[in-house]
Amino acid sequence: MRTASKNFLSVNRFLSPLSFSLAVLLVFASLQADEPTLEKSNDEKARYSYSLRDHDPNGIGKFYLGREIARVMGYQGAPWLERKTREQEERLSLLPKALKLKPGMAVADIGAGSGVISVILAEHVSPDGKVYAVDVQQEMLDLLDKKMKKQGVDNIVPVLGTQKSPGLKPESIDLAIMVDVYHEFEFPYEMMQEISKALKPQGRVVLVEYRKEDPAVPIKLVHKMSEAQAKKEVARPELNLKWKETIGILPRQHILVFEKTAEK
Structure with a gap:
Protein backbone atom coordinates (compact mmCIF):
# COMPACT_ATOMS: atom_id res chain seq x y z
CA MET A 1 0.00 0.00 0.00
CA ARG A 71 7.01 3.20 12.49
CA VAL A 72 5.10 -0.09 12.42
CA MET A 73 6.94 -3.15 13.67
CA GLY A 74 7.19 -5.59 10.74
CA TYR A 75 6.54 -9.30 11.06
CA GLN A 76 10.32 -9.75 11.33
CA GLY A 77 9.99 -8.30 14.84
CA ALA A 78 7.72 -11.12 16.04
CA PRO A 79 10.51 -12.72 18.15
CA TRP A 80 10.63 -9.53 20.25
CA LEU A 81 6.88 -9.83 20.86
CA GLU A 82 7.42 -13.47 21.86
CA ARG A 83 10.45 -12.85 24.09
CA LYS A 84 10.53 -14.91 27.31
CA THR A 85 11.09 -11.85 29.50
CA ARG A 86 7.99 -10.00 28.29
CA GLU A 87 5.63 -11.20 31.01
CA GLN A 88 8.11 -10.33 33.73
CA GLU A 89 8.68 -6.89 32.22
CA GLU A 90 5.08 -5.98 31.36
CA ARG A 91 2.74 -8.32 33.33
CA LEU A 92 0.20 -8.38 30.49
CA SER A 93 -1.43 -11.47 31.99
CA LEU A 94 -3.11 -9.01 34.39
CA LEU A 95 -5.17 -7.48 31.58
CA PRO A 96 -8.17 -9.89 31.57
CA LYS A 97 -8.91 -9.35 35.27
CA ALA A 98 -8.30 -5.62 35.09
CA LEU A 99 -10.73 -5.32 32.17
CA LYS A 100 -13.31 -7.67 33.74
CA LEU A 101 -13.44 -10.01 30.77
CA LYS A 102 -16.25 -12.56 30.92
CA PRO A 103 -17.17 -15.74 29.01
CA GLY A 104 -19.19 -14.96 25.92
CA MET A 105 -17.68 -11.55 25.20
CA ALA A 106 -16.58 -10.53 21.70
CA VAL A 107 -13.17 -8.88 21.91
CA ALA A 108 -11.08 -7.37 19.11
CA ASP A 109 -7.31 -7.47 19.52
CA ILE A 110 -6.35 -4.69 17.08
CA GLY A 111 -2.78 -5.01 15.85
CA ALA A 112 -2.67 -8.57 17.17
CA GLY A 113 0.70 -9.39 15.65
CA SER A 114 1.70 -12.99 16.31
CA GLY A 115 -1.14 -13.39 18.81
CA VAL A 116 0.50 -13.15 22.23
CA ILE A 117 -2.33 -11.02 23.63
CA SER A 118 -5.06 -12.77 21.62
CA VAL A 119 -4.25 -16.10 23.28
CA ILE A 120 -4.36 -14.52 26.76
CA LEU A 121 -7.75 -12.95 26.02
CA ALA A 122 -9.22 -16.03 24.35
CA GLU A 123 -8.94 -18.12 27.50
CA HIS A 124 -11.01 -15.63 29.50
CA VAL A 125 -13.91 -15.24 27.02
CA SER A 126 -14.31 -18.95 26.28
CA PRO A 127 -16.24 -21.12 25.78
CA ASP A 128 -18.75 -18.99 23.88
CA GLY A 129 -16.78 -15.78 23.37
CA LYS A 130 -14.44 -14.93 20.52
CA VAL A 131 -11.32 -12.87 19.99
CA TYR A 132 -11.03 -11.17 16.60
CA ALA A 133 -7.30 -10.88 15.98
CA VAL A 134 -6.85 -7.97 13.56
CA ASP A 135 -3.62 -7.16 11.78
CA VAL A 136 -2.59 -5.47 8.51
CA GLN A 137 0.23 -7.96 7.86
CA GLN A 138 -0.81 -11.38 6.56
CA GLU A 139 2.56 -12.71 7.71
CA MET A 140 1.61 -11.89 11.31
CA LEU A 141 -1.72 -13.65 10.92
CA ASP A 142 0.08 -16.70 9.51
CA LEU A 143 2.24 -16.80 12.66
CA LEU A 144 -0.93 -16.47 14.75
CA ASP A 145 -2.55 -19.38 12.91
CA LYS A 146 0.44 -21.60 13.70
CA LYS A 147 0.26 -20.58 17.36
CA MET A 148 -3.47 -21.38 17.53
CA LYS A 149 -2.97 -24.84 16.05
CA LYS A 150 0.00 -25.59 18.29
CA GLN A 151 -1.84 -24.52 21.46
CA GLY A 152 -5.24 -25.90 20.48
CA VAL A 153 -7.01 -22.53 20.66
CA ASP A 154 -10.21 -22.48 18.61
CA ASN A 155 -11.97 -19.22 19.53
CA ILE A 156 -9.63 -16.75 17.80
CA VAL A 157 -10.74 -15.39 14.43
CA PRO A 158 -7.91 -13.87 12.31
CA VAL A 159 -8.97 -10.70 10.46
CA LEU A 160 -6.87 -8.94 7.82
CA GLY A 161 -7.50 -5.22 8.28
CA THR A 162 -6.29 -2.14 6.42
CA GLN A 163 -4.51 1.05 7.47
CA LYS A 164 -7.91 2.77 7.83
CA SER A 165 -10.24 0.01 9.04
CA PRO A 166 -10.11 -3.12 11.23
CA GLY A 167 -12.65 -4.80 8.94
CA LEU A 168 -15.15 -5.59 11.71
CA LYS A 169 -18.95 -5.61 11.47
CA PRO A 170 -20.88 -2.68 12.97
CA GLU A 171 -21.85 -3.08 16.64
CA SER A 172 -20.27 -6.53 16.88
CA ILE A 173 -17.61 -5.99 19.56
CA ASP A 174 -17.84 -5.60 23.35
CA LEU A 175 -14.25 -4.45 23.72
CA ALA A 176 -11.46 -3.41 21.34
CA ILE A 177 -7.94 -3.50 22.78
CA MET A 178 -4.69 -2.19 21.31
CA VAL A 179 -1.52 -3.22 23.15
CA ASP A 180 1.42 -1.00 22.14
CA VAL A 181 -0.33 -0.45 18.80
CA TYR A 182 -2.35 2.77 18.61
CA HIS A 183 0.73 5.02 18.37
CA GLU A 184 1.66 3.22 15.11
CA PHE A 185 -1.66 3.80 13.30
CA GLU A 186 -0.90 5.64 10.08
CA PHE A 187 -4.45 7.02 10.01
CA PRO A 188 -5.45 7.19 13.70
CA TYR A 189 -8.58 9.28 13.20
CA GLU A 190 -10.00 7.05 10.49
CA MET A 191 -9.15 3.88 12.42
CA MET A 192 -10.86 5.13 15.57
CA GLN A 193 -13.92 6.07 13.53
CA GLU A 194 -14.21 2.49 12.27
CA ILE A 195 -13.40 0.92 15.64
CA SER A 196 -16.10 3.05 17.28
CA LYS A 197 -18.61 1.86 14.69
CA ALA A 198 -17.67 -1.76 15.45
CA LEU A 199 -18.40 -1.35 19.16
CA LYS A 200 -21.71 -2.34 20.68
CA PRO A 201 -23.51 0.38 22.69
CA GLN A 202 -21.38 1.18 25.76
CA GLY A 203 -18.59 -0.98 24.35
CA ARG A 204 -15.05 -0.14 25.41
CA VAL A 205 -11.84 0.84 23.67
CA VAL A 206 -8.63 0.08 25.56
CA LEU A 207 -5.21 1.52 24.77
CA VAL A 208 -2.24 -0.10 26.49
CA GLU A 209 0.65 2.29 25.87
CA TYR A 210 4.12 2.77 27.34
CA ARG A 211 4.04 5.75 29.70
CA LYS A 212 5.64 8.80 28.13
CA GLU A 213 5.53 10.52 31.52
CA ASP A 214 8.04 8.00 32.89
CA PRO A 215 11.61 8.41 31.56
CA ALA A 216 12.58 5.16 33.29
CA VAL A 217 10.49 3.10 30.86
CA PRO A 218 13.16 1.72 28.46
CA ILE A 219 11.29 2.35 25.20
CA LYS A 220 12.08 4.82 22.40
CA LEU A 221 10.23 8.10 22.88
CA VAL A 222 8.12 7.94 19.72
CA HIS A 223 6.76 4.57 20.90
CA LYS A 224 5.41 6.08 24.13
CA MET A 225 2.17 8.00 24.73
CA SER A 226 1.11 10.27 27.55
CA GLU A 227 -2.30 9.91 29.14
CA ALA A 228 -3.15 13.49 28.14
CA GLN A 229 -2.29 12.87 24.48
CA ALA A 230 -4.33 9.66 24.36
CA LYS A 231 -7.37 11.47 25.76
CA LYS A 232 -6.85 14.32 23.28
CA GLU A 233 -6.93 11.93 20.33
CA VAL A 234 -9.48 9.32 21.39
CA ALA A 235 -11.99 10.97 23.75
CA ARG A 236 -13.67 12.98 20.99
CA PRO A 237 -17.42 13.63 20.80
CA GLU A 238 -17.43 13.11 17.03
CA LEU A 239 -15.97 9.62 17.58
CA ASN A 240 -18.68 8.87 20.16
CA LEU A 241 -15.99 7.95 22.68
CA LYS A 242 -15.32 9.29 26.18
CA TRP A 243 -12.57 8.54 28.70
CA LYS A 244 -13.75 6.22 31.46
CA GLU A 245 -10.72 5.32 33.56
CA THR A 246 -6.96 4.80 33.61
CA ILE A 247 -5.79 1.61 35.30
CA GLY A 248 -2.28 1.78 36.71
CA ILE A 249 -1.38 -1.80 37.56
CA LEU A 250 1.25 -2.46 34.88
CA PRO A 251 4.94 -1.70 35.50
CA ARG A 252 5.52 0.09 32.18
CA GLN A 253 2.20 0.88 30.51
CA HIS A 254 -1.02 2.82 31.02
CA ILE A 255 -4.29 0.93 30.59
CA LEU A 256 -6.47 3.69 29.15
CA VAL A 257 -10.17 2.82 28.94
CA PHE A 258 -12.70 4.69 26.79
CA GLU A 259 -16.40 3.99 26.45
CA LYS A 260 -18.75 4.36 23.51
CA THR A 261 -21.42 7.01 24.03
CA ALA A 262 -24.84 7.28 22.43
CA GLU A 263 -24.56 8.49 18.83
CA LYS A 264 -25.84 11.99 18.18
Whole structure:
Protein backbone atom coordinates (compact mmCIF):
# COMPACT_ATOMS: atom_id res chain seq x y z
CA MET A 1 0.00 0.00 0.00
CA ARG A 2 1.45 3.38 -1.00
CA THR A 3 1.51 6.13 1.58
CA ALA A 4 2.76 9.70 1.54
CA SER A 5 5.22 8.99 4.33
CA LYS A 6 6.82 6.10 2.45
CA ASN A 7 7.09 8.23 -0.69
CA PHE A 8 8.73 11.01 1.34
CA LEU A 9 11.38 8.64 2.68
CA SER A 10 12.15 7.17 -0.73
CA VAL A 11 12.52 10.44 -2.69
CA ASN A 12 15.07 11.71 -0.18
CA ARG A 13 17.56 9.09 -1.36
CA PHE A 14 17.49 9.69 -5.07
CA LEU A 15 16.64 13.30 -6.04
CA SER A 16 18.69 16.46 -6.48
CA PRO A 17 18.02 19.30 -3.95
CA LEU A 18 15.71 21.20 -6.33
CA SER A 19 13.83 18.10 -7.44
CA PHE A 20 13.60 16.94 -3.84
CA SER A 21 11.98 20.24 -2.79
CA LEU A 22 9.37 19.90 -5.52
CA ALA A 23 8.77 16.29 -4.56
CA VAL A 24 8.23 17.22 -0.91
CA LEU A 25 5.57 19.74 -1.97
CA LEU A 26 3.81 17.07 -4.03
CA VAL A 27 3.96 14.57 -1.18
CA PHE A 28 2.62 17.14 1.27
CA ALA A 29 -0.26 17.90 -1.11
CA SER A 30 -1.14 14.22 -1.39
CA LEU A 31 -1.03 13.89 2.40
CA GLN A 32 -3.46 16.76 2.84
CA ALA A 33 -5.91 14.92 0.61
CA ASP A 34 -5.99 12.17 3.24
CA GLU A 35 -6.89 14.52 6.11
CA PRO A 36 -10.05 13.50 7.99
CA THR A 37 -12.95 15.90 7.47
CA LEU A 38 -15.42 16.16 10.34
CA GLU A 39 -19.02 17.34 10.07
CA LYS A 40 -20.01 19.59 12.99
CA SER A 41 -23.56 19.92 14.28
CA ASN A 42 -23.90 23.38 12.70
CA ASP A 43 -22.88 21.92 9.31
CA GLU A 44 -19.53 23.71 9.38
CA LYS A 45 -16.53 21.59 8.45
CA ALA A 46 -13.58 21.31 10.82
CA ARG A 47 -10.29 19.79 9.70
CA TYR A 48 -7.86 17.96 11.96
CA SER A 49 -4.86 17.80 9.67
CA TYR A 50 -1.95 15.46 9.42
CA SER A 51 1.35 17.19 8.70
CA LEU A 52 4.91 16.39 7.62
CA ARG A 53 8.02 17.85 9.27
CA ASP A 54 11.48 17.05 10.63
CA HIS A 55 11.14 14.00 12.79
CA ASP A 56 12.47 11.25 15.01
CA PRO A 57 14.19 8.55 12.89
CA ASN A 58 11.94 5.99 14.58
CA GLY A 59 8.82 7.84 13.38
CA ILE A 60 7.37 8.23 9.90
CA GLY A 61 7.51 12.03 9.80
CA LYS A 62 3.71 12.31 9.92
CA PHE A 63 2.15 14.16 12.85
CA TYR A 64 -1.38 14.05 14.28
CA LEU A 65 -2.52 16.57 16.89
CA GLY A 66 1.11 17.29 17.80
CA ARG A 67 2.24 13.65 18.06
CA GLU A 68 4.52 11.90 15.61
CA ILE A 69 3.27 8.53 14.37
CA ALA A 70 5.76 5.72 15.00
CA ARG A 71 7.01 3.20 12.49
CA VAL A 72 5.10 -0.09 12.42
CA MET A 73 6.94 -3.15 13.67
CA GLY A 74 7.19 -5.59 10.74
CA TYR A 75 6.54 -9.30 11.06
CA GLN A 76 10.32 -9.75 11.33
CA GLY A 77 9.99 -8.30 14.84
CA ALA A 78 7.72 -11.12 16.04
CA PRO A 79 10.51 -12.72 18.15
CA TRP A 80 10.63 -9.53 20.25
CA LEU A 81 6.88 -9.83 20.86
CA GLU A 82 7.42 -13.47 21.86
CA ARG A 83 10.45 -12.85 24.09
CA LYS A 84 10.53 -14.91 27.31
CA THR A 85 11.09 -11.85 29.50
CA ARG A 86 7.99 -10.00 28.29
CA GLU A 87 5.63 -11.20 31.01
CA GLN A 88 8.11 -10.33 33.73
CA GLU A 89 8.68 -6.89 32.22
CA GLU A 90 5.08 -5.98 31.36
CA ARG A 91 2.74 -8.32 33.33
CA LEU A 92 0.20 -8.38 30.49
CA SER A 93 -1.43 -11.47 31.99
CA LEU A 94 -3.11 -9.01 34.39
CA LEU A 95 -5.17 -7.48 31.58
CA PRO A 96 -8.17 -9.89 31.57
CA LYS A 97 -8.91 -9.35 35.27
CA ALA A 98 -8.30 -5.62 35.09
CA LEU A 99 -10.73 -5.32 32.17
CA LYS A 100 -13.31 -7.67 33.74
CA LEU A 101 -13.44 -10.01 30.77
CA LYS A 102 -16.25 -12.56 30.92
CA PRO A 103 -17.17 -15.74 29.01
CA GLY A 104 -19.19 -14.96 25.92
CA MET A 105 -17.68 -11.55 25.20
CA ALA A 106 -16.58 -10.53 21.70
CA VAL A 107 -13.17 -8.88 21.91
CA ALA A 108 -11.08 -7.37 19.11
CA ASP A 109 -7.31 -7.47 19.52
CA ILE A 110 -6.35 -4.69 17.08
CA GLY A 111 -2.78 -5.01 15.85
CA ALA A 112 -2.67 -8.57 17.17
CA GLY A 113 0.70 -9.39 15.65
CA SER A 114 1.70 -12.99 16.31
CA GLY A 115 -1.14 -13.39 18.81
CA VAL A 116 0.50 -13.15 22.23
CA ILE A 117 -2.33 -11.02 23.63
CA SER A 118 -5.06 -12.77 21.62
CA VAL A 119 -4.25 -16.10 23.28
CA ILE A 120 -4.36 -14.52 26.76
CA LEU A 121 -7.75 -12.95 26.02
CA ALA A 122 -9.22 -16.03 24.35
CA GLU A 123 -8.94 -18.12 27.50
CA HIS A 124 -11.01 -15.63 29.50
CA VAL A 125 -13.91 -15.24 27.02
CA SER A 126 -14.31 -18.95 26.28
CA PRO A 127 -16.24 -21.12 25.78
CA ASP A 128 -18.75 -18.99 23.88
CA GLY A 129 -16.78 -15.78 23.37
CA LYS A 130 -14.44 -14.93 20.52
CA VAL A 131 -11.32 -12.87 19.99
CA TYR A 132 -11.03 -11.17 16.60
CA ALA A 133 -7.30 -10.88 15.98
CA VAL A 134 -6.85 -7.97 13.56
CA ASP A 135 -3.62 -7.16 11.78
CA VAL A 136 -2.59 -5.47 8.51
CA GLN A 137 0.23 -7.96 7.86
CA GLN A 138 -0.81 -11.38 6.56
CA GLU A 139 2.56 -12.71 7.71
CA MET A 140 1.61 -11.89 11.31
CA LEU A 141 -1.72 -13.65 10.92
CA ASP A 142 0.08 -16.70 9.51
CA LEU A 143 2.24 -16.80 12.66
CA LEU A 144 -0.93 -16.47 14.75
CA ASP A 145 -2.55 -19.38 12.91
CA LYS A 146 0.44 -21.60 13.70
CA LYS A 147 0.26 -20.58 17.36
CA MET A 148 -3.47 -21.38 17.53
CA LYS A 149 -2.97 -24.84 16.05
CA LYS A 150 0.00 -25.59 18.29
CA GLN A 151 -1.84 -24.52 21.46
CA GLY A 152 -5.24 -25.90 20.48
CA VAL A 153 -7.01 -22.53 20.66
CA ASP A 154 -10.21 -22.48 18.61
CA ASN A 155 -11.97 -19.22 19.53
CA ILE A 156 -9.63 -16.75 17.80
CA VAL A 157 -10.74 -15.39 14.43
CA PRO A 158 -7.91 -13.87 12.31
CA VAL A 159 -8.97 -10.70 10.46
CA LEU A 160 -6.87 -8.94 7.82
CA GLY A 161 -7.50 -5.22 8.28
CA THR A 162 -6.29 -2.14 6.42
CA GLN A 163 -4.51 1.05 7.47
CA LYS A 164 -7.91 2.77 7.83
CA SER A 165 -10.24 0.01 9.04
CA PRO A 166 -10.11 -3.12 11.23
CA GLY A 167 -12.65 -4.80 8.94
CA LEU A 168 -15.15 -5.59 11.71
CA LYS A 169 -18.95 -5.61 11.47
CA PRO A 170 -20.88 -2.68 12.97
CA GLU A 171 -21.85 -3.08 16.64
CA SER A 172 -20.27 -6.53 16.88
CA ILE A 173 -17.61 -5.99 19.56
CA ASP A 174 -17.84 -5.60 23.35
CA LEU A 175 -14.25 -4.45 23.72
CA ALA A 176 -11.46 -3.41 21.34
CA ILE A 177 -7.94 -3.50 22.78
CA MET A 178 -4.69 -2.19 21.31
CA VAL A 179 -1.52 -3.22 23.15
CA ASP A 180 1.42 -1.00 22.14
CA VAL A 181 -0.33 -0.45 18.80
CA TYR A 182 -2.35 2.77 18.61
CA HIS A 183 0.73 5.02 18.37
CA GLU A 184 1.66 3.22 15.11
CA PHE A 185 -1.66 3.80 13.30
CA GLU A 186 -0.90 5.64 10.08
CA PHE A 187 -4.45 7.02 10.01
CA PRO A 188 -5.45 7.19 13.70
CA TYR A 189 -8.58 9.28 13.20
CA GLU A 190 -10.00 7.05 10.49
CA MET A 191 -9.15 3.88 12.42
CA MET A 192 -10.86 5.13 15.57
CA GLN A 193 -13.92 6.07 13.53
CA GLU A 194 -14.21 2.49 12.27
CA ILE A 195 -13.40 0.92 15.64
CA SER A 196 -16.10 3.05 17.28
CA LYS A 197 -18.61 1.86 14.69
CA ALA A 198 -17.67 -1.76 15.45
CA LEU A 199 -18.40 -1.35 19.16
CA LYS A 200 -21.71 -2.34 20.68
CA PRO A 201 -23.51 0.38 22.69
CA GLN A 202 -21.38 1.18 25.76
CA GLY A 203 -18.59 -0.98 24.35
CA ARG A 204 -15.05 -0.14 25.41
CA VAL A 205 -11.84 0.84 23.67
CA VAL A 206 -8.63 0.08 25.56
CA LEU A 207 -5.21 1.52 24.77
CA VAL A 208 -2.24 -0.10 26.49
CA GLU A 209 0.65 2.29 25.87
CA TYR A 210 4.12 2.77 27.34
CA ARG A 211 4.04 5.75 29.70
CA LYS A 212 5.64 8.80 28.13
CA GLU A 213 5.53 10.52 31.52
CA ASP A 214 8.04 8.00 32.89
CA PRO A 215 11.61 8.41 31.56
CA ALA A 216 12.58 5.16 33.29
CA VAL A 217 10.49 3.10 30.86
CA PRO A 218 13.16 1.72 28.46
CA ILE A 219 11.29 2.35 25.20
CA LYS A 220 12.08 4.82 22.40
CA LEU A 221 10.23 8.10 22.88
CA VAL A 222 8.12 7.94 19.72
CA HIS A 223 6.76 4.57 20.90
CA LYS A 224 5.41 6.08 24.13
CA MET A 225 2.17 8.00 24.73
CA SER A 226 1.11 10.27 27.55
CA GLU A 227 -2.30 9.91 29.14
CA ALA A 228 -3.15 13.49 28.14
CA GLN A 229 -2.29 12.87 24.48
CA ALA A 230 -4.33 9.66 24.36
CA LYS A 231 -7.37 11.47 25.76
CA LYS A 232 -6.85 14.32 23.28
CA GLU A 233 -6.93 11.93 20.33
CA VAL A 234 -9.48 9.32 21.39
CA ALA A 235 -11.99 10.97 23.75
CA ARG A 236 -13.67 12.98 20.99
CA PRO A 237 -17.42 13.63 20.80
CA GLU A 238 -17.43 13.11 17.03
CA LEU A 239 -15.97 9.62 17.58
CA ASN A 240 -18.68 8.87 20.16
CA LEU A 241 -15.99 7.95 22.68
CA LYS A 242 -15.32 9.29 26.18
CA TRP A 243 -12.57 8.54 28.70
CA LYS A 244 -13.75 6.22 31.46
CA GLU A 245 -10.72 5.32 33.56
CA THR A 246 -6.96 4.80 33.61
CA ILE A 247 -5.79 1.61 35.30
CA GLY A 248 -2.28 1.78 36.71
CA ILE A 249 -1.38 -1.80 37.56
CA LEU A 250 1.25 -2.46 34.88
CA PRO A 251 4.94 -1.70 35.50
CA ARG A 252 5.52 0.09 32.18
CA GLN A 253 2.20 0.88 30.51
CA HIS A 254 -1.02 2.82 31.02
CA ILE A 255 -4.29 0.93 30.59
CA LEU A 256 -6.47 3.69 29.15
CA VAL A 257 -10.17 2.82 28.94
CA PHE A 258 -12.70 4.69 26.79
CA GLU A 259 -16.40 3.99 26.45
CA LYS A 260 -18.75 4.36 23.51
CA THR A 261 -21.42 7.01 24.03
CA ALA A 262 -24.84 7.28 22.43
CA GLU A 263 -24.56 8.49 18.83
CA LYS A 264 -25.84 11.99 18.18
